[in-house]
Amino acid sequence: MTTLRRQAEEYLAMRRALGFKLTTWGQRLMSFIGYLESTGAGHITIEAALTWATSTPASTDPVYWARRLDVVRIFARHLKTLDAATEIPPLDALPHRYRRITPYLYSPAEIVSLMGAAGALKPQLRGQTWQTVLGLLAVTGMRVSEACRLDRQDVDLDKGVLAVRDSKFGKSRDVPVHPSTTAALRRYDRLRDRLWPAPACPAFFISTRGTRLDASNMPADFAKLLHPAGIAPIPGRRRQRIHDLRHTFTVATLLQWYEDGADVQARLPLLATYLGHVDPKSSYWYFSGSPELLALAADRLERAFTPDTHGGGT
Template sequence: MSPLRARAEEYLAMRRALGFKLTTQGRHLMSFVRFCEERCVVRVTADLAIEWATQTSRGSGDEVYQARRLDVVRIFARHLQALDPATEVPPADVLSRRYRRIPPYLYSPQEVAALMGAAGTLAPALRAATWRTLIGLLAVTGMRQGEACRLERDNVDLQAGTLVIADSKFGKSRLVFLHPTAAAALRAYERARDRLFPEPMGGTFLINSRGGPLDGHNIQHTFAALIAAAGIQAPPGRRPPRLHDLRHSFTVATMLDWYRDGGNVQARLPLLFTWLGHVDPKSTYWYLQAVPELLALAAGRLQQQADGRAVR
């Protein structure tokens, strides 16, 4: 084992012991270590870090993505510099980090129904039931797909109609309430699942056709096939619809309903970002500028308020 690899593994173990998951960051850091080992380099330099960060495996030219990769090395280099003063810490401003969020694909209710219909054709029967339940659950709760895949049976209370999303992104936990129809659908899935696997291999609520937990990294392949089967296509020049876009669709539909019912949207937004598990309200407010219909409704509401003040 190279000295740099040993240092990296010690560093990751230390940070994980402090509560950091480092799923993506850990993968990036070990990729950088392999990059150094291939060049027989034992010390981090700024030039080497920048070369690695800009030569992505996917060939991405997005400087924001490259800057995030470089950040992984920068934080590690700061740690190393305390042990080896000759370590170079890459500068923070060498790559642009102006963040540009890609507009989401927003599913209509008809498209969600089409996806669930396509899922019903999967084989075996349990796989079809699991996929129908997963799509419906994401559509009506706005959960992250990883949260749904990791959802533990003990955190599902169908009698009370609640789900506990435990230790999710940023280490946060929250309570999600189910509509009675959603609870009934989950109860039907639970009965079908338990008939086939009375003794499952894992403790997750949703299981694969072998009785084990869903693999969050592999479900994208199945979902791409369902998108094609449902006849859903993104507008020209836009990326293909994703499973995660069901969360975006839930958020936008909720905000549209709030504007249309005439309620105080600003007062309700803290409830929404708490429900979604956002760590920063800006993540929720982003939808106002990302979705033209929401922006128009928000502008119209402001205009009404301005007109009311002018009349008084």
């Protein structure tokens, strides 16, 4: 094992111990280390980092290249304290370093269509598993990985509470659900036990093999439901994603709060906690993803600063 590989593995182990998953990030770092080893390099250089970041068949998008370079930059900053010869790629080495994917907001009718397409899958267990998972994601905004990691003991059907354990950044939380959701989960629970009374794992949602659902396969499988659900692609934009259900739930919740006249600013920390965000700042981004939200926020701001012609106040 080379010194660079050992240092990279120790660095990944340290960050994972702090609660970071580093699934894709770790793969990219080790890919870069493999590139350095193939060239015989003993140190990180800016030239090597740029060559590796831009020499990938996966994408020609500068944003994608910049994200690959970010992995090297973060590790190089750490390594610089151990190896003075390490070069740290500058922040402006590649343009357009960050860009959020524009979310797709599903309409209620589209969610019903998606669940209908899922329920038609064969065999029955697969169809009911997919239908229940999609419904749960739509009404809770949970991450796909969180739904897949639910064990039976995490789903309290009597209290209507889901225990999400060790999620992003090592955070855990309780997610209360509506009685209608509890009823749907109970129906699935009974069906699963009838069709597969002795599964191979304690997962609440299982595959037709009796194993836990693989979160990494869910996006590709979800994409196959879009056409049967009648959801057409939008020209010039990437295909709709299963993760967009999380965006849809969040925006719908914010819209409802605005329409109800609630103090949205005061409730944002509650929404952030429910979604499992590290802090409310992660929830603020959703305002830019919906024209309806921007319009409501602008209207409230305008009314807040419009003089009260009846009372003479501001």
